[in-house]
Amino acid sequence: MFLAMDAMGGDRAPQEPCRGAIMACEADPNLNVILVGDARRIEEHLRDAASSVRARIGVVHADQVVTMDDAPSVSIRKKRNSSLRVAMEMVRSGEASAVVSAGNTGAIVAGGILVLGRIPGIDRPGLGVPIATLSSRVSLLIDVGATVRCKPINLAQFALMGSIYMRSLVGVSEPSVALLSNGEEEIKGDETVIQAREILKASSLNFVGYVEGKDVPLGTSDVVVCDGYTGNVLLKFGEGLGEGVMNLMREEISRSFLPKVGLLFMMPMLKKLHYRFDYERHGGTPLLGVRGTVIKAHGRSKARAISNALMVARDFVAKRGVQTIEDELAKGGI
Template sequence: MLLALDVMGGDNAPAETCRGALMACDRFPDLEVALVGTGSRVAPLIAEASSSVAKRLHVVNAEEVITMDELPSVAIRNKRKSSLRIAMEMVRSGEAQGCISAGNTGAIVAGGVLVVGRIPGIDRPGLGVPLPAIDRLRMLIDVGATVRSKPLNLVQFALMGGLYMRHVLNVADPKVALLANGEEEIKGDDVIAQARDVLRKGPFTFIGYVEGKDIPVGPADVVVCDGFTGNILLKVMEGLGEAVYALLREEMGQRILPKVGMVFMLPMLKELWTRFDYEQYGGTPLLGVRGAVIKAHGRSKAPAIASALGVARDFVLKRGVELISREITQGGM
């Protein structure tokens, strides 16, 4: 299996992205990675790879890079020699079965639509983030691919999220909910209400509305919202986690007893941090396009890149695109 990695995308590129590719190839013997980026910078970074890994790495030179502050649709159209654009063209041509980038989110979404192309019948793609919660993983979709959503978009997000949870993350009976400002049916706007009426007849167990507080501890496996709301919610959750961590360190630095107690709490805290560490889950799938397109966190280091490559590999092996395409063709919703 060949996956195309935009090694120039992200805050820590290309050193960490290349190192992540080495880790992924070491972890998955069936994986080959096309390292798409500035060849002169990439080659020294993989020079120490073992022979078994080196033969599965392929450097694809790219003369341009799409930066984080560029207008997404303009950049993906105009920078045809960029690492992201070339990686996506490899997916479109069938040369690669998926692509991964930690770069500009908007450009990844634009490229997914304009270069890779949408699955026939899908109105707009959705970015689905697997979120670690108290008892299991949950998916929040959409988190930024489609900023303003129609009822049809929310319905299709629910379908794609449910399929991903069932077939890729092995949740036997994924429960789907709409994010609203209350659990009562009188809550939400007309868009959410229209989506609710359709989802009641859908192929997955629909449990109605949930509030933001229910995402970490509630009954839903898939929480559906528009991309504007989802993106803000995701950023708030990330910021809150960082704030709690910073406050804990500050309090411990000022007091003696917490420092002593920390010796006994350290194993528990490490396990807790692992459960909520985005590097363990790697990437966010752009669902609804004709290929495995995975968005890694912009701050990803090598372990997160390796995990993102693993996410793409699983999506390909479990035929995620075909599953979504078949469900849409058969009128799943």
Template structure:
């Protein structure tokens, strides 16, 4: 198995990316890892002797976060994300992993790999930590708008991923809406509800935003605009809550003593809510494995993203999705 990793993408690239890849190389000697990027910037973080299953692939350009994704991908043919995706297209890698510009990764995948036959638009899936474990949200930004048919396809693809990768048997699929009753919502969600109800899915029905953190649905379906707002709001709220808890329980000497007693429990909660535990999630619907990581991913997240890529290849995710399309 061969996995290409974009060494130049992400807030902490290339150092944290390289660290994560080195961990993965040690943990999975059977996987051939390819670090793609500017060798002169990568090499200072590598050991004198490379692991036998790690190689460098030169890519002279970088797609910056403030660049227009599609334009940058078209102009920068030698950028790390384009070169890494090209390795997959040419059969030199089985998957690509990146924490760089999500828009650029999507553009590179669409232009370089194309869509799975029958899929109208790909969707960015992300695993959201909840009280019930990691749950899948899609779409979270690939397409700001979607048709009812596309939302139904998101549900089908998400259900396959949740079952095969997250290990959830018969995953419950929910449609994000403003009410739980059938008939709620706008024209889009009402039509999507009817399609999802008829699809070969374990369709739960509508779920509200407050249901998501409790993990009521294993797969939450929505258009990219709503999904991205949901994701960013959840991230911000979690950050604020942990900051406030830390501040309040250490504000006095007495509270600091009490904090020692609850510290183990807080650590467990923090670990459960840590996106790095899930690493990354695929761009579902493209004809190849392309794993998208959080922009602020550090080595732990990259290590786990490589694990996810490996699992997607092992279960033949593309074929699994094709086999579940009506």
């Protein structure tokens, strides 16, 4: 399997994407990664790779870069030789089975739409993020940034794609679907959310109504649906809260001796908690609704997260993720 990696996307490019590609190829002897970007800079970070691994890492030169400040659609249209655009084109042509990028989210979404195209029956794509919860359940939060302003039908289609993803690709037999709102009562929500609720109530999905922000970390439903603006704010608030709690703990532990002693006994539990909620473990999130496998990695991703994002792409392709969504939608949409 060949996967295209936007080596110039992200805060730590190209070093971490290159290191992540090496890690992924070390872990999976059947994986091939094509690094797209500034060939000279990429080659510098591949020198220490074992020859057996280096043989499965290709380099395709692209002399333009889509930056975090670039306007999404404009950059995809005008920077045709950017690492992101070239990687997307490789998926469209069949040279690669998937593309992974830690770059500009808007440009990734624009590339998915303009280069790969939408799945028939889907108006706008959605980024779905699996979230570890305090229960044993993993919830899919969709959307987290692909479509900032949504119509009711967009939210309904996110719910449908999220349900298909959880049932066919994760193995949840009858995924529960909820709309994120400012209260559980039916009178809550703005006009868009209220109209989306009525569409979902009339659908065949296992719609369970509204959930509030406090319910998301509790894992009360398998799929949580919201617009991209709300989802992105919620996701980043959770990340910041987790980092803040860890920093406060470090400060308190450093102030006196007794907390340090207690930490020795708490360390196994803390390691388990960190592993459970570590975003790097999940690596990347799929852009659902486009005709190609596109995986968005966190902009701050280091090598481990990039490697895991490549594994997410590998598994999504192996499970025929795009084809599964297309087939299910062909049977009947919302």
